[in-house]
Amino acid sequence: MKTRLILLVAIASVAWLAVSGCSEKKIDTAKVRDALQSLTGGARQNLDQGLKAIDEGDYAAAVRPLKTIAYKVKLNKAQTAILEDTITKVEARAARQK
Numbered sequence: 001m002k003t004r005l006i007l008l009v010a011i012a013s014v015a016w017l018a019v020s021g022c023s024e025k026k027i028d029t030a031k032v033r034d035a036l037q038s039l040t041g042g043a044r045q046n047l048d049q050g051l052k053a054i055d056e057g058d059y060a061a062a063v064r065p066l067k068t069i070a071y072k073v074k075l076n077k078a079q080t081a082i083l084e085d086t087i088t089k090v091e092a093r094a095a096r097q098k
Contacts, residue, residue, distance in 0.1 A: 027054050027086060027089050027090065027093075029051045029054050029055055031082060032047075032051060032082055032083065032086050033047075033051060035078065035079050035082045035083075036069070036075075036079055036082075036083070039069070039073065043069055043072070043073045046065035046066070046068050046069050047065070047066075047069060049062075049065040050062045050063075050064075050065035050066040050069075050090075053065075054086075054090060059090050059091075059093040059094035059097055060094040060097060060098075062090045062094075063087065063090055063091055063094055066083065066086060066087050066090065067087060069083060070083050070084065070087060
């Protein structure tokens with residue numbers, strides 16, 4: 001009886017982790033917009049283009065404009081961290097799209 005209870009709890013735990021851990025979460029573009037709201041000109045256009053592509057699910061098209069910002073625009077540490085995290089997530093999703 002005790003063995004069956006432990007087995008049942010283990011199976012339920014694995015099933016719950018598989019369902020909750022494997023769900024597709026959207027990339028939080030609002031967080032990126034808030035962090036980079038000070039951008040102007042071409043950098044703002046690149047940001048808008050990249051985030052629009054993310055919102056539309058076209059991750060491959062989002063990589064280039066975001067990387068352009070990362071390489072050409074002077075950002076503070078918090079902005080850099082958020083942008084790099086977003087680029088990493090977008091590249092991973094773009095690789096799965098191929």
